[in-house]
Amino acid sequence: MTPGHGAGPVLIRADRLIDGTGAAPVPDAVLLVDEGRVAGVFRGQAPEGLVSPNAPVLDYRGCTLLPGLIDAHVHLNLPGDGSTLEQAVQEADGVLVATATFAVTRALAAGITTVRDMGAARSTVFQVRRAMELGHGHGARIVAGGQPITITGGHTWYLGGEADGVDGVRRKVREMARLGADFIKVMASGGGTVGTMSWLPAFRRDELAALVEEAHRMDRKAVAHCLCAASIDDAVEAGVDQIEHANFLVDPAGHQEFVPATAEKVARAGVPVTGTLAVGGTMLKALSAKPDRTAPEQALLDRWRRMHDQNMAHFRKLHEAGVKHVAGTDAGWRFTPIEGLPLEMELMGEAGLPAMDVLVAATGRAAAVIEVGDRVGTLVPGKLADVIAVPGNPLDDLGCLRDVRLVVQGGAVHVARPPLGHRD
Numbered sequence: 040m041t042p043g044h045g046a047g048p049v050l051i052r053a054d055r056l057i058d059g060t061g062a063a064p065v066p067d068a069v070l071l072v073d074e075g076r077v078a079g080v081f082r083g084q085a086p087e088g089l090v091s092p093n094a095p096v097l098d099y100r101g102c103t104l105l106p107g108l109i110d111a112h113v114h115l116n117l118p119g120d121g122s123t124l125e126q127a128v129q130e131a132d133g134v135l136v137a138t139a140t141f142a143v144t145r146a147l148a149a150g151i152t153t154v155r156d157m158g159a160a161r162s163t164v165f166q167v168r169r170a171m172e173l174g175h176g177h178g179a180r181i182v183a184g185g186q187p188i189t190i191t192g193g194h195t196w197y198l199g200g201e202a203d204g205v206d207g208v209r210r211k212v213r214e215m216a217r218l219g220a221d222f223i224k225v226m227a228s229g230g231g232t233v234g235t236m237s238w239l240p241a242f243r244r245d246e247l248a249a250l251v252e253e254a255h256r257m258d259r260k261a262v263a264h265c266l267c268a269a270s271i272d273d274a275v276e277a278g279v280d281q282i283e284h285a286n287f288l289v290d291p292a293g294h295q296e297f298v299p300a301t302a303e304k305v306a307r308a309g310v311p312v313t314g315t316l317a318v319g320g321t322m323l324k325a326l327s328a329k330p331d332r333t334a335p336e337q338a339l340l341d342r343w344r345r346m347h348d349q350n351m352a353h354f355r356k357l358h359e360a361g362v363k364h365v366a367g368t369d370a371g372w373r374f375t376p377i378e379g380l381p382l383e384m385e386l387m388g389e390a391g392l393p394a395m396d397v398l399v400a401a402t403g404r405a406a407a408v409i410e411v412g413d414r415v416g417t418l419v420p421g422k423l424a425d426v427i428a429v430p431g432n433p434l435d436d437l438g439c440l441r442d443v444r445l446v447v448q449g450g451a452v453h454v455a456r457p458p459l460g461h462r463d
């Protein structure tokens with residue numbers, strides 16, 4: 040079914056509509072979709088004469104309409120089944136392409152209509168994006184950076200993104216642009232890759248500054264992975280556009296120490312942060328569900344419990360310092376599934392963001408930050424009709440986002456389940 044896709048206009052009716060801009064919900068809402076785009080949002084009914092009385096109506100009373108969700112941090116190559124990066128990259132590129140294809144399909148079915156891939160092997164994710172551009176299948180829209188640029192032996196070096204020195208990083212930025220990168224991802228600290236140092240900055244400052252300058256010269260944003268305060272400081276000073284994780288690790292044991300001056304610097308620079316809280320949330324769930332834990336497994340669980348608590352506390356402090364967050368899960372990494380965005384949003388709420396701010400962080404603001412805001416992210420006339428319906432009211436319970444009833448992408452209906460299911 041493709042409402043408003045050459046087949047004439049279609050109306051979608053629901054208890055309320057939240058448009059993703061942060062504006063108050065529209066009660067008793069009617070959304071008009073025409074030619075695959077949002078053509079109007081009305082209260083009660085569409086104005087007389089605007090739409091034929093015979094126009095089809097999708098009746099989602101009992102539900103809330105929202106823009107299709109956006110996950111600003113995923114790894115489509117990775118299965119999210121607990122595998123480590125080291126295990127996943129043993130597979131041939133064809134397997135990584137297939138995994139990414141399955142992932143975007145699953146994301147779309149969960150109401151996630153756009154994803155930003157934050158690190159993939161070689162050209163694999165660009166190839167999936169190309170197949171979708173050719174119309175060979177459906178899935179979440181892909182914004183992709185390709186290989187994260189990393190120091191030799193640095194975080195995720197297996198993906199192909201190693202570069203060193205000012206000339207080396209400039210060349211690597213140009214190579215990513217040639218492959219089709221929408222933005223440039225840089226690993227400004229170590230990470231969860233074996234042998235890397237997550238508590239230390241990775242690049243020298245002159246390398247980081249050159250990388251950001253080259254990305255901007257190529258008209259692309261630079262997005263930095265930062266797990267320690269010094270890497271955040273360096274990234275902001277180098278002029279990066281966004282920061283991923285923004286953790287405050289201080290040692291190999293996973294201890295963190297929040298640095299208020301660093302948080303204020305991020306806020307002052309207006310650099311948005313993706314929290315990726317779901318990684319700890321899913322890790323804790325998986326590790327604590329395992330019976331008869333060995334001593335190393337128990338140690339890992341204790342470590343993650345501490346890290347997750349600190350991540351939640353520091354997310355809250357960043358928010359209080361005035362940092363703007365966008366929703367992103369790190370889906371694919373370890374136990375984080377591609378459908379993990381509702382969990383991320385619930386954790387953002389638990390960490391102190393008002394529910395409306397959480398919804399904007401996964402729709403309008405996410406779209407602006409990942410530079411698709413001219414097309415999607417809000418339900419305002421002219422935007423592509425990426426629309427979901429969820430039962431109840433997400434402002435009261437973000438958990439309802441786990442139970443998506445309707446998924447429309449660019450005016451095409453991909454999921455149309457009855458509006459009220461097991462939750463009533």
Ligand SMILES: [Zn+2]
Nearest residue numbers: 112157369372
């Ligand atoms: Zn990541």
